[in-house]
Amino acid sequence: MDLMSCLECNESIKMASRTILKESQIMKIHYITGIAAIFVVALHIMMRLVVPFEQSLEYDYIIANYKNIIYVLILESILVLISVHGFNGIRIILLELRQSRAWENMVTVVTISAMIGLISYGTRTIILANGL
Amino acid sequence: MNNTAIDNKNEQKITLKVYRENRGQDSGSHHDTFEVPYKKWTTVLDALLYVKSYMDPSVAIRYSCRMASCGSCGMKINGVPKLACYTKISELETSTIECEPLPNFPIIRDLVTDFSRFFNHHKRMEPYIQTNDSTEADTSKGTFSFNQSPEDVDKYLQFSYCIKCGLCYSACPTVGTDLNFPGPQALAQQYRYFADTRDESKKRLDIVDDRHGIWRCHFAGSCSKVCPKGVDPALGIQLLRSYMLGISKNNKVPAKKIEVNGNNNNNNGTDTE
Amino acid sequence: MKEIERPTRNNLEGIGGWLNPLRYGWERISYWFQRLTGVFLLIYFIGHVYETSTIVNGQNAWESFLELTQTVWGHLFLIMVIGASTFHSANGIRLIFTHAGIGLGTPGRPDYPYNPASLNYRQKSGIWIALILAAAAMFYGFNVLFGV
Numbered sequence: 001m002d003l004m005s006c007l008e009c010n011e012s013i014k015m016a017s018r019t020i021l022k023e024s025q026i027m028k029i030h031y032i033t034g035i036a037a038i039f040v041v042a043l044h045i046m047m048r049l050v051v052p053f054e055q056s057l058e059y060d061y062i063i064a065n066y067k068n069i070i071y072v073l074i075l076e077s078i079l080v081l082i083s084v085h086g087f088n089g090i091r092i093i094l095l096e097l098r099q100s101r102a103w104e105n106m107v108t109v110v111t112i113s114a115m116i117g118l119i120s121y122g123t124r125t126i127i128l129a130n131g132l
Numbered sequence: 133m134n135n136t137a138i139d140n141k142n143e144q145k146i147t148l149k150v151y152r153e154n155r156g157q158d159s160g161s162h163h164d165t166f167e168v169p170y171k172k173w174t175t176v177l178d179a180l181l182y183v184k185s186y187m188d189p190s191v192a193i194r195y196s197c198r199m200a201s202c203g204s205c206g207m208k209i210n211g212v213p214k215l216a217c218y219t220k221i222s223e224l225e226t227s228t229i230e231c232e233p234l235p236n237f238p239i240i241r242d243l244v245t246d247f248s249r250f251f252n253h254h255k256r257m258e259p260y261i262q263t264n265d266s267t268e269a270d271t272s273k274g275t276f277s278f279n280q281s282p283e284d285v286d287k288y289l290q291f292s293y294c295i296k297c298g299l300c301y302s303a304c305p306t307v308g309t310d311l312n313f314p315g316p317q318a319l320a321q322q323y324r325y326f327a328d329t330r331d332e333s334k335k336r337l338d339i340v341d342d343r344h345g346i347w348r349c350h351f352a353g354s355c356s357k358v359c360p361k362g363v364d365p366a367l368g369i370q371l372l373r374s375y376m377l378g379i380s381k382n383n384k385v386p387a388k389k390i391e392v393n394g395n396n397n398n399n400n401g402t403d404t405e
Numbered sequence: 406m407k408e409i410e411r412p413t414r415n416n417l418e419g420i421g422g423w424l425n426p427l428r429y430g431w432e433r434i435s436y437w438f439q440r441l442t443g444v445f446l447l448i449y450f451i452g453h454v455y456e457t458s459t460i461v462n463g464q465n466a467w468e469s470f471l472e473l474t475q476t477v478w479g480h481l482f483l484i485m486v487i488g489a490s491t492f493h494s495a496n497g498i499r500l501i502f503t504h505a506g507i508g509l510g511t512p513g514r515p516d517y518p519y520n521p522a523s524l525n526y527r528q529k530s531g532i533w534i535a536l537i538l539a540a541a542a543m544f545y546g547f548n549v550l551f552g553v
Contacts, residue, residue: 023343024376031377031501038494053549057471059464066460079454086447093440095343096310097420104343122454128461155415212428235422238415245416290515303429305436308418327512350439351503353432353524362515367523374506 019108030088037081040074047071066129079122087115143169146221148179150191151232154241163230164188170221176229177205177216180243192242200360203297207243208232213302213358234302250301253314257322257340262333265389278330278387291324291368293361300355300365312344316355319346320365323372329387337376346373432524435532439496442489449486480550487546488539495535503528 021029047065048056055061065071091111095104145167153161166187168179180193195205198217205216210230221229237245300316301307307315314322319340326336340346349369356366374380426437459470473479502508503523508531510522 019343022341023345023347024341027347028377031504034494034497035501038498041490041494049549053552057475059460059467062460062467082450086443086450089443090447092348093444096306096313096348099310099312099344118451118454121458125454125458125461233416235416235418286514287512290512293515305418305423305433308422309420311417350436351432351500352429352436353521353528354429356521356523357429357433359521360519362519362521364512364515364521364523367509367512367521370503370509370523371506371512373504377505379505379507 026088030085033081033085033088037078037085040078040081043074044078047074063129066126072126072130075126076123079119079126083115083118083122087111087118143171146170146179147228148176148183149228149230150180150183150242151230152191152242153233153239155239156241164191172220172222174221175217176207176209176214176219176221176224176231179221179229180216180231192240192244194244201295203295206234206297206299206302208234208302213299215297215299215360218360234298236302236304236307237298245298247296247298249311250296250298250315250317253318254296254321256314257318257325258333258335259318259321259325261325261328261330263330263386264332275392276389277392279390280329280387284329284387287329288324288327291320291327291363291365294321294324294363294365295361297360299358299360300363303354303358305352305354306348306350310344310348313348314340314345316349316365316369319349319372320355320363320368322346323368326372326375327384329384332386337372340372341376346376349373430524431529431532435496435535438492439500442493445489446486446493449489483550484543484546488543491542492535492539495538496532499528499531499535 019026051061088111091107094107094111148166148168149163150166151161152164153159166183168182168187170179175198177193177195177198180191181195184191184193193205193207193216195217196202197204200215200218203215206213207216208214208231209216209219210224210226213234216231231243233239233243233245237247237250240246294317296317298317300320304313304316306313322336322340325331325333346369349366351366351370353366356364359365371380375382423437423440426434456470456474460467474483499508508525508527510525513522
């Protein structure tokens with residue numbers, strides 16, 4: 001392949017990857033959600049460990065936690081941060097596995113949908129448990 | 133077969149297992165085994181050339197300088213990409229040496245692979261000095277030299293030692309699945325020009341800011357592990373990434389151009405260092 | 406218009422290359438672990454969000470789901486999750502520093518035996534610290550879950 005076909009190749013690669021966010025912006029989000037998730041997950045685990053483990057799994061204890069607005073905010077932030085970080089990670093792995101415009105678009109749609117779906121489902125749990 | 137090439141009572145023999153395939157003839161692949169004599173300093177390339185000379189001349193290999201300078205003889209030796217001329221049989225410490233074509237490069241025949249994709253990724257990086265001063269190319273007005281200090285040179289020198297052998301490209305896990313990933317060599321060269329004070333291109337970071345670009349490097353470090361020239365492409369890639377993340381600030385001062393007239397006299401008395 | 410030749414996947418290592426981490430040193434092993442633990446933790450997280458959602462169906466639903474998870478295998482699985490999350494977090498912090506160019510050394514003039522500056526003791530000790538923290542967390546988790 002000569003240089004001209006190399007430039008055409010470059011164009012086809014660029015066309016396949018036209019996105020709303022630049023990859024550098026997506027990766028900054030990936031790093032920030034990862035670091036933030038460490039803090040909130042650590043808080044979540046510590047709150048499970050301030051009482052004996054069996055008690056931490058009792059129905060009444062958990063419902064009481066869901067009524068605590070700070071705990072609710074921690075749970076919601078875990079949900080959002082881990083969903084974004086995790087599904088972006090899967091997106092990266094899937095993009096590396098195959099390269100074509102159809103596959104990459106499908107990966108983007110599926111991972112964003114899964115992200116939104118999981119966050120919605122978890123938020124539903126939090127809202128309903130808070131109202132119980 | 134007249135084995136007068138090596139006449140040494142202390143010679144030992146090693147089993148060389150060589151991958152054989154001819155993609156042009158679509159005949160499938162197999163390994164051929166050869167018993168080859170060797171001494172303490174015999175390299176894998178020496179052994180393969182012995183096979184070609186005395187046993188099977190049809191074995192296809194690529195080589196040139198025989199001294200780890202040209203990068204032609206890269207192949208997978210006992211599962212790890214290495215230069216055949218730079219790998220001594222005595223260092224491998226196995227009784228059988230398996231020689232296979234470099235992974236992640238299309239096989240042409242036996243140990244010879246196609247470097248087109250590798251070179252195309254390199255070309256995409258625009259691997260040449262770009263300046264804003266178009267008069268530089270006009271030699272009728274005299275020639276210019278760039279004023280670079282040793283500190284300026286040290287910022288990119290090790291990355292300029294790349295011999296494009298392809299070992300890093302073979303070792304990289306991302307290259308193994310992603311055809312659009314430029315590979316460690318191309319990305320390290322992008323840093324090499326980015327760090328060079330003679331280069332004034334503003335596009336270098338944008339070229340690699342892509343979903344198949346620099347962000348698909350995960351610092352597995354295999355590229356630097358196998359590099360025979362100490363280029364350390366992983367270092368170049370992470371340093372380039374630090375600029376893209378905004379951690380390192382690009383305060384590169386472009387190298388001054390010093391006019392040198394046609395009579396070999398330096399107008400500015402450039403004994404500056 | 407000139408047709409662009411479809412690039413060939415001839416001789417690509419593929420996923421086999423990802424799955425064999427033993428050829429290139431500790432940094433490749435940590436890459437392999439980071440991917441494995443990441444995928445594992447995502448799967449666990451999806452299961453955990455579903456598991457915790459049973460609480461909205463009342464106490465009986467919650468307790469019957471607990472019978473599934475509060476078993477020996479459930480606890481062992483949770484210990485794996487503890488180890489995976491500790492390694493992934495600690496190694497992830499190391500990777501964020503390296504991606505920012507921190508802890509890698511500076512370019513210089515390489516000389517024989519051409520040991521790469523980036524694969525230095527900071528990276529190896531970072532990986533080892535992540536592994537040790539993961540083992541310690543798993544040990545602590547084992548003590549809590551099995552009441553030892």
